[in-house]
Amino acid sequence: MTRFALLSGAAFMALALPLQAETKLTVANWLPPSHPLVANLVVPMTEAISQATNGEVTATILPAPLGPPGAHFDFAVNGVADITFGVQGYNPGRFKTTNIVELPFLGNSAEAISVAYWRTFDKMLRDAGEYDNVKVLAVFAHGPGEVFFKGGDVGGVDALKGRKIRVGGGIVHEVVSALGGVPVEGPSSKSYELLSQGVADGITFPYESVAFFNLIPQLDQAIDVDGGLFNTSFYIVMNKAKWNSLTPEQQDAIDRVTGEALARKAGQMWDGADAEGRAKMDGKIDIVPASAAQMAAWKEALQPLVDAKLSEAAEAGIDAGAAYDMLQSEIAAESGEK
Numbered sequence: 001m002t003r004f005a006l007l008s009g010a011a012f013m014a015l016a017l018p019l020q021a022e023t024k025l026t027v028a029n030w031l032p033p034s035h036p037l038v039a040n041l042v043v044p045m046t047e048a049i050s051q052a053t054n055g056e057v058t059a060t061i062l063p064a065p066l067g068p069p070g071a072h073f074d075f076a077v078n079g080v081a082d083i084t085f086g087v088q089g090y091n092p093g094r095f096k097t098t099n100i101v102e103l104p105f106l107g108n109s110a111e112a113i114s115v116a117y118w119r120t121f122d123k124m125l126r127d128a129g130e131y132d133n134v135k136v137l138a139v140f141a142h143g144p145g146e147v148f149f150k151g152g153d154v155g156g157v158d159a160l161k162g163r164k165i166r167v168g169g170g171i172v173h174e175v176v177s178a179l180g181g182v183p184v185e186g187p188s189s190k191s192y193e194l195l196s197q198g199v200a201d202g203i204t205f206p207y208e209s210v211a212f213f214n215l216i217p218q219l220d221q222a223i224d225v226d227g228g229l230f231n232t233s234f235y236i237v238m239n240k241a242k243w244n245s246l247t248p249e250q251q252d253a254i255d256r257v258t259g260e261a262l263a264r265k266a267g268q269m270w271d272g273a274d275a276e277g278r279a280k281m282d283g284k285i286d287i288v289p290a291s292a293a294q295m296a297a298w299k300e301a302l303q304p305l306v307d308a309k310l311s312e313a314a315e316a317g318i319d320a321g322a323a324y325d326m327l328q329s330e331i332a333a334e335s336g337e338k
Contacts, residue, residue, distance in 0.1 A: 023246065025049075025059040025238075028081035030069045033061075035212065036273040037234075041266050042085060045137075045236070045258070052253040057246065059083060069187070076237045077133045085236040089169025096316040097125040098233040099309040100323050101141050102171040104302050105227035107331045110206075110274070111267030113231060114140035116330030118263035124323040128316035135243040137236040137258040140266035143206040143274040144228020145172060149221045150201045154288060157297035159223060166191055166200040171309060172230040176204065178305050179298060191215055204229065208270065210285075211277035222287045226295060236262065 027046060031038050038061070046059035059082070066075055070090035075081045088095035089102070101117045121139050152163065161180030167173045173183045184200040188209060194200040195218040203215065210216060236258075243251065281287065290298070313320040 022055065023057045023250070025057065025082040025242065027059050027061045027083045028066050028072055028075050028085075029061050030065045030067075030072060030086070036208065036269055037085070040269045040273070041262075042236075044265065045262060048257040049254055052257045053250050057250055057254065073134075073235065073237065076239050079239045079241060081239070082242045083137070083236065083238045085234065087169055088233050088235055089171075092169070095130050095233070096313050097121070097128050097130060097318060097323075099171065099313040100125065100320065100327055101139075101233050102231050103306050103309060103324070104175060104229050105225075105299065106144070106231055106328070107227055107335060108144055109267065109335060110141060110143040110270035111264060112331050112334035114263045114267030114270075115260060115334050116327050117141055117233070118260045119330050120323055120327045122259070124318055124326060128318050130316065131235075131237065133240060134237040135240055137238055137254075138234075138262040138266060139236075140234050140263045141231040141270075142234070143208065143270045144225070145204050145206055145230040145232065146225055147176075147223050147229060148203050148205065148210055148215070148219045148285065149223075150195060150219050152201070152221070154221050154223050155291070157294050159294065160202075163202050164200045165202040165204060166194050167204050168232065170230070170232055171305070172204050172232070174305055175230050175302060178301050188213060192218065195219070206270065206274055207277035207281070208273035209277070211280045212273075216281055216284050219285055222281075222285050223290050223294070224287050225290045225298075229298075234266070 027042065029038055029042065033039065042061065046061065050058045062081065066080060069086055072084040072086040073091060076084040088098045100120065101113065107113050117139055126136075147160065147165065149163065153159065158180060160176060163181050164184050165176045165181040166186050167176055167183045168188065173185070176183045181202070184194060186194050186200070191203060191213050192215060195203065195215060203210070203219070205215075210219065246254070278287070310320040310324055313323070
């Protein structure tokens with residue numbers, strides 16, 4: 001056989017072998033690219049997916065929002081985008097199991113809470129079926145939510161009474177109400193406007209968000225609540241059909257860099273952003289730890305809300321009490337490892 005024939009045969013065999021085509025995923029985004037959730041979590045996640053799959057699966061963040069934040073879960077369900085992230089609380093009444101992680105006084109580390117949340121979700125909350133139409137890549141929580149004020153006395157147990165407090169989605173609306181405050185609904189992007197125009201004279205946020213949304217000049221006092229007055233639950237999910245189109249090897253590779261690993265990275269991201277945000281407040285906002293009297297009064301005032309939210313979570317078909325116990329146990333275990 002001639003050398004030409006050998007080369008031709010080899011070329012033919014190479015062409016005949018199946019080629020592994022690159023799978024391209026789209027990632028929807030509704031936040032500024034500089035936001036730590038995007039820059040320090042979603043972007044690294046896309047890089048981790050590509051690396052884990054040896055470049056067989058790549059994910060690209062879309063350059064412009066596809067719609068409002070509350071629409072993003074359904075964007076993943078319907079395949080408008082392959083991967084989306086968001087806040088479950090932006091879809092009121094849809095996700096009852098998130099009550100477990102949004103309750104007050106859970107802990108001071110977003111990493112510990114987020115890892116504990118993922119473990120509890122994976123073992124006890126998944127069966128509720130709230131995410132059956134998507135592949136869940138992560139659930140996690142931001143850092144402990146605190147309360148910030150513009151003027152007024154923040155030293156007593158009635159520090160929130162009659163104050164107009166901007167709130168976001170989820171349980172925080174009811175927390176503020178239970179403590180005598182007047183909740184003012186509004187998206188994060190409108191926070192500066194609400195405060196500067198006097199529509200609100202306080203705000204509930206983690207430290208990161210106060211700094212990111214340039215609210216420090218609008219505020220002068222804060223109460224640092226041990227364990228946080230609230231937490232906010234987040235999701236990262238993938239279109240189920242797109243997930244099922246991947247090979248088992250690709251799915252295994254992505255599972256290794258998502259799930260608990262991604263929840264941990266999310267918590268670390270929030271903890272780092274909170275530390276930076278709090279540092280920017282030095283000399284500008286007077287941050288006072290909640291007193292023993294405030295903590296005792298607020299725990300008593302919020303206990304009926306905790307009970308009601310656990311009962312609501314149980315309506316999803318889970319053992320809410322056992323899930324809450326597991327979450328608290330896992331938070332304690334993670335916090336003890338730090």
